[in-house]
Amino acid sequence: MLRIYTENVGDMAIVECEGRIVRSDAAFKLREAVTSQQEARIVVLDLSEVRAIEGGGLGMLLFLQQWAHGHDIRLKLFNPTSVVSDRLERANSMLGLDIIPLEEMMALLALADRQHALAA
Numbered sequence: 001m002l003r004i005y006t007e008n009v010g011d012m013a014i015v016e017c018e019g020r021i022v023r024s025d026a027a028f029k030l031r032e033a034v035t036s037q038q039e040a041r042i043v044v045l046d047l048s049e050v051r052a053i054e055g056g057g058l059g060m061l062l063f064l065q066q067w068a069h070g071h072d073i074r075l076k077l078f079n080p081t082s083v084v085s086d087r088l089e090r091a092n093s094m095l096g097l098d099i100i101p102l103e104e105m106m107a108l109l110a111l112a113d114r115q116h117a118l119a120a
Contacts, residue, residue, distance in 0.1 A: 002026035002050075004033045010112035013040035018049035021057030030057070034064050040073060042108060044100075048079040058091050065097060076100045076108075 002019040015033050020026060030045075037043050045061075047053075061077075068075035077099045080088055088097060100108075 002029055010115045011041040012112040013037040013043045016046040020052040022052050022054040024056050027056045027060035042074045044076045044078050046078050047084050050084050053084050053087050078105050
């Protein structure tokens with residue numbers, strides 16, 4: 001089972017995922033969560049609570065990367081667990097996903113928060 005929580009900070013959407021992305025229903029749930037963020041300029045998938053990802057989940061990440069590119073949105077993956085990180089590393093040469101470190105995530109949050117404060 002996959003649970004998803006979304007938080008918007010300025011023009012950035014953080015999609016927190018918890019559980020497993022191993023069945024098609026989880027992959028479609030992830031797709032819906034990300035593609036509903038059409039107003040965001042950056043979508044960060046927080047994978048820190050994802051315990052497993054299989055072929056369908058990896059395929060969905062590829063689809064979401066292409067979808068984001070087509071909508072001028074930057075898709076970034078943050079803090080994958082070691083199991084997920086291993087799967088992503090094996091597939092990343094093919095997928096070309098952007099996995100960001102904590103420092104970059106903190107910088108993105110600070111920038112989004114600053115832009116949000118200026119707009120308010």
